[in-house]
Amino acid sequence: MNRTPPTPARRLQLISRCCALVAAVVLVILPWPWCRVLLPALSPYVAICSAIASRSVGIVTLAGLPVLLLALTRRRWFCRHACPMGLLTEQAGRLRRLGPPRVVRLPPFGQWIALTTLAGACLGYPLLLWLDPLALFSACVGLFGQTTEIARLAGGIGLPVVLLVSLFWPNVWCRRICPLGATQDLLALSKQIARRRQSARARFSSVGSRPLARRSVLALGLGAVWSAATLQWPARKKCLPIRPPGSVDEPRFAGLCVRCGNCIRACPTGIIRPDLGNYGIAGLYAPLIRFEEGYCLEDCRLCTQACPSGAIGRLSLEQKRHTPIGLARLDPAVCILAAEDRECSACVTICPYQAIEIVFNEEDYTSTPCIDPNKCPGCGACQVACPTEPKAIVIEP
Amino acid sequence: MTREISRRDLFGVLGASGLAAAMGPFASACRAGVDETQKTSATIVDGKVVQPQRQLPVLHKTDVLGGGGGPAGVAAAIAARRTGVRVTLVERYGCFGGQWTGGLVLIVVGLYAGGKQVTRGIGEEIMCRLDKLDRGIVNHRPGGKPTVDAEALKYVMLEMIREAGVDVFLHCWGVDAIMSGNSVQGAVFESKSGRQAILANVVVDATGDGDVYAAAGARYEHLKYHFGLVSRLGNLDKIDRSKIGPRKKGQKGPNLGSITPIKGVNWVNMHGPNADALDVADLTRMEMNHRRQIWKSVEKLRNTPGYEKVYLVETAPQLGVRISRLLAGTHTLRFKDVMEKRKFADSVGVGGDWNIKNPEWQIPYGTLIPKTVDNLLAAGRCISGEAKMAELLRVIPPCFVTGHAAGVAAALAVKDSCLPREVDVPKLQKILKQQDAYLG
Ligand SMILES: Cc1cc2nc3c(=O)[nH]c(=O)nc-3n(C[C@H](O)[C@H](O)[C@H](O)COP(=O)(O)OP(=O)(O)OC[C@H]3O[C@@H](n4cnc5c(N)ncnc54)[C@H](O)[C@@H]3O)c2cc1C
Ligand code: SF4
Ligand code: SF4
Numbered sequence: 115m116n117r118t119p120p121t122p123a124r125r126l127q128l129i130s131r132c133c134a135l136v137a138a139v140v141l142v143i144l145p146w147p148w149c150r151v152l153l154p155a156l157s158p159y160v161a162i163c164s165a166i167a168s169r170s171v172g173i174v175t176l177a178g179l180p181v182l183l184l185a186l187t188r189r190r191w192f193c194r195h196a197c198p199m200g201l202l203t204e205q206a207g208r209l210r211r212l213g214p215p216r217v218v219r220l221p222p223f224g225q226w227i228a229l230t231t232l233a234g235a236c237l238g239y240p241l242l243l244w245l246d247p248l249a250l251f252s253a254c255v256g257l258f259g260q261t262t263e264i265a266r267l268a269g270g271i272g273l274p275v276v277l278l279v280s281l282f283w284p285n286v287w288c289r290r291i292c293p294l295g296a297t298q299d300l301l302a303l304s305k306q307i308a309r310r311r312q313s314a315r316a317r318f319s320s321v322g323s324r325p326l327a328r329r330s331v332l333a334l335g336l337g338a339v340w341s342a343a344t345l346q347w348p349a350r351k352k353c354l355p356i357r358p359p360g361s362v363d364e365p366r367f368a369g370l371c372v373r374c375g376n377c378i379r380a381c382p383t384g385i386i387r388p389d390l391g392n393y394g395i396a397g398l399y400a401p402l403i404r405f406e407e408g409y410c411l412e413d414c415r416l417c418t419q420a421c422p423s424g425a426i427g428r429l430s431l432e433q434k435r436h437t438p439i440g441l442a443r444l445d446p447a448v449c450i451l452a453a454e455d456r457e458c459s460a461c462v463t464i465c466p467y468q469a470i471e472i473v474f475n476e477e478d479y480t481s482t483p484c485i486d487p488n489k490c491p492g493c494g495a496c497q498v499a500c501p502t503e504p505k506a507i508v509i510e511p
Numbered sequence: 512m513t514r515e516i517s518r519r520d521l522f523g524v525l526g527a528s529g530l531a532a533a534m535g536p537f538a539s540a541c542r543a544g545v546d547e548t549q550k551t552s553a554t555i556v557d558g559k560v561v562q563p564q565r566q567l568p569v570l571h572k573t574d575v576l577g578g579g580g581g582p583a584g585v586a587a588a589i590a591a592r593r594t595g596v597r598v599t600l601v602e603r604y605g606c607f608g609g610q611w612t613g614g615l616v617l618i619v620v621g622l623y624a625g626g627k628q629v630t631r632g633i634g635e636e637i638m639c640r641l642d643k644l645d646r647g648i649v650n651h652r653p654g655g656k657p658t659v660d661a662e663a664l665k666y667v668m669l670e671m672i673r674e675a676g677v678d679v680f681l682h683c684w685g686v687d688a689i690m691s692g693n694s695v696q697g698a699v700f701e702s703k704s705g706r707q708a709i710l711a712n713v714v715v716d717a718t719g720d721g722d723v724y725a726a727a728g729a730r731y732e733h734l735k736y737h738f739g740l741v742s743r744l745g746n747l748d749k750i751d752r753s754k755i756g757p758r759k760k761g762q763k764g765p766n767l768g769s770i771t772p773i774k775g776v777n778w779v780n781m782h783g784p785n786a787d788a789l790d791v792a793d794l795t796r797m798e799m800n801h802r803r804q805i806w807k808s809v810e811k812l813r814n815t816p817g818y819e820k821v822y823l824v825e826t827a828p829q830l831g832v833r834i835s836r837l838l839a840g841t842h843t844l845r846f847k848d849v850m851e852k853r854k855f856a857d858s859v860g861v862g863g864d865w866n867i868k869n870p871e872w873q874i875p876y877g878t879l880i881p882k883t884v885d886n887l888l889a890a891g892r893c894i895s896g897e898a899k900m901a902e903l904l905r906v907i908p909p910c911f912v913t914g915h916a917a918g919v920a921a922a923l924a925v926k927d928s929c930l931p932r933e934v935d936v937p938k939l940q941k942i943l944k945q946q947d948a949y950l951g
Contacts, residue, residue, distance in 0.1 A: 453763055455739075463866075463867060
């Protein structure tokens with residue numbers, strides 16, 4: 115390892131990275147969703163793949179543009195000057211001074227990951243988007259002071275794992291695994307290739323170019339097959355999960371979601387929970403809605419402002435109120451009003467959208483709550499309020 | 512001949528407004544000083560039935576007049592009396608308790624919020640008195656939903672009213688307010704003694720339907736709400752289980768209602784359809800349909816093997832009207848305020864939760880005060896709240912709470928010679944607390 119005192123340029127670089135780390139932490143822990151969005155959204159890996167997968171370019175996607183342009187002009191500029199994960203892994207590598215650093219020969223996994231995900235994105239399912247370092251960083255740092263729940267803490271495991279890897283094999287993450295680093299490499303390479311074609315002069319040796327071409331074809335093929343398989347799989351499942359309002363369709367959601375945990379933290383009623391694999395492996399740790407204590411508030415749209423990848427679309431309050439996340443369904447055999455004529459209309463009282471009406475049947479004198487599907491966005495207030503156990507009224511996707 | 516026609520017409524008018532239903536003698540003796548010679552029959556003038564202008568005998572003068580003897584009216588009368596003024600309570604039927612007794616709505620829900628008892632005061636006192644009676648009340652324990660026996664409750668309420676020294680007129684139907692400008696001076700009642708006036712310094716409208724404030728010209732919201740008819744079933748302890756086959760999972764048996772303090776007797780609720788409780792045609796239709804339905808369903812039950820011995824003990828003497836009018840008060844309670852736990856400086860009581868796990872909610876004094884009419888306070892299920900609040904407002908505990916508050920406030924207005932809206936609220940709150948009310 116180089117033990118000579120750092121040059122002024124390197125010192126400057128260190129300072130800028132430290133500042134970037136502090137800025138990243140501040141962005142993640144500030145209470146406003148738009149701040150938290152910014153960090154994962156800066157990644158061109160996330161920006162490109164999510165724009166392709168969602169077939170749209172939103173304001174959040176544009177946040178990735180500066181880093182993308184920098185990557186074209188200055189190779190791995192972001193890694194060297196700004197990446198908080200890079201700084202942390204480098205420091206983790208330094209901790210292990212015992213013995214010479216182990217050199218591992220590994221294929222460039224990062225490029226495989228990036229290309230496979232890109233191919234998946236073209237089919238609408240960006241496979242490994244969640245491996246983005248900024249998303250892993252957000253997911254972990256954002257948990258501080260938020261929860262003591264094991265299930266939720268486990269969602270932040272990415273960053274510690276990367277650091278652990280770096281402790282044993284310094285630089286392996288940045289050089290060989292990180293899809294964001296690889297995306298920058300690929301961008302720089304593609305520019306070189308393009309330029310070479312243009313000038314029609316082979317200034318660079320073709321070393322690296324041919325394996326790259328082969329790798330690209332293979333990785334893209336793999337990504338296409340893999341995502342196509344995943345897209346088919348959940349369709350066979352009987353029950354779909356309930357996702358936050360404005361989410362893209364299943365199973366694209368499971369791919370687009372980078373698992374940064376922003377929406378989970380944004381939700382003031384705590385109804386967004388990480389999926390612990392109840393709906394298949396594809397959606398592991400993606401956000402789900404569970405109506406246990408709270409419901410989706412009629413005057414809140416925080417989660418829709420918190421998503422950096424476009425898995426949850428940005429909605430105005432008016433749009434959110436008309437975007438169904440599910441639909442309330444009544445089981446008249448369980449409902450104490452419909453089945454026993456007891457003094458209950460909790461669901462009607464609580465419904466913020468006036469979507470439930472009690473319909474009286476002259477014949478058998480029963481009174482049954484009926485839900486208007488045009489009014490009910492599936493906010494879950496009725497499910498929470500219903501006094502029966504199991505609930506007579508539940509939200510179904 | 513003319514006279515006969517007019518008599519019949521008059522009877523028709525009386526019947527149409529339900530007045531003919533008020534029967535029986537007064538509970539307290541009243542003066543028979545009516546001028547018999549004064550001719551007051553209605554006549555037909557140009558094909559229209561008109562009532563000649565006439566002078567009304569004054570039956571009684573009082574400080575605080577309570578109209579309606581349901582949970583709210585009884586609480587108001589006792590509270591006002593305990594605050595040290597003369598009180599008169601007038602009820603259209605022959606007993607106190609309103610829906611709680613006459614309506615056979617025996618269960619009390621909404622005493623608690625988050626496990627804490629939030630409605631206390633006179634209502635709790637009544638239930639404690641019932642505890643001492645044999646078969647007076649069940650489930651009166653922390654966290655429970657007490658269920659009373661209607662007869663025991665009628666007795667206890669009458670005794671408490673008597674002990675408090677409240678003047679009582681039963682079988683008296685409040686039909687009009689006596690006004691001087693915007694200010695209420697008393698109310699007009701119809702009874703077997705005819706049309707009479709009771710003069711009062713302050714009137715508390717606890718009729719459930721806001722009959723007095725409507726007559727006084729106060730503004731209100733008129734709601735069509737569901738109403739039913741409650742009944743009681745007997746011999747439920749004689750059901751022959753051996754004849755009832757095993758039930759499939761999730762399959763429910765016939766609806767047998769909920770327990771009462773009397774063994775083998777349950778009360779059965781009825782939700783019923785929406786109708787207008789201020790329209791005598793609707794009231795009649797509901798009463799007739801509901802009775803037939805109850806008979807049919809009991810018949811069906813008795814034809815079910817195992818249930819042959821079950822019988823209909825009674826249907827409620829009073830139709831189960833839940834909501835008709837909601838006052839436009841100086842403060843209108845909003846559901847949003849409840850859910851957002853809003854606090855009010857002029858809180859005069861607290862309501863609890865039932866079914867929806869809403870937090871405890873403060874009831875501001877302004878919900879009892881009409882916007883424009885003076886010397887009048889509302890109490891019970893007809894106070895000021897938006898329609899969405901009706902479900903929370905109308906259950907028995909908050910009716911007690913608002914009755915209690917209105918009673919003390921009315922007495923304070925009399926003692927301090929001010930309008931109810933000018934009552935010293937901190938003083939009102941202090942007295943309420945001394946009388947064991949919880950204000951949040
Ligand atoms: C079917 C049904 C089920 C219910 N279930 C429950 C329940 O499970 N738990 C619960 O806590 N609550 C329940 N309630 C609500 C509760 O019983 C009533 O809302 C409550 O009793 C209202 O009290 P109140 O004093 O305001 O009015 P009321 O109880 O209606 O009393 C009003 C009194 O005023 C008298 N009156 C009316 N008009 C006049 C007039 N013009 N002149 C003189 N006297 C008049 C009436 O005769 C009556 O005695 C139910 C109500 C109904 C109808
Ligand atoms: S989910 Fe229930 S409470 Fe929410 S809008 Fe639908 S019916 Fe109303
Ligand atoms: S809250 Fe539940 S039990 Fe009550 S009426 Fe609605 S569905 Fe039925």
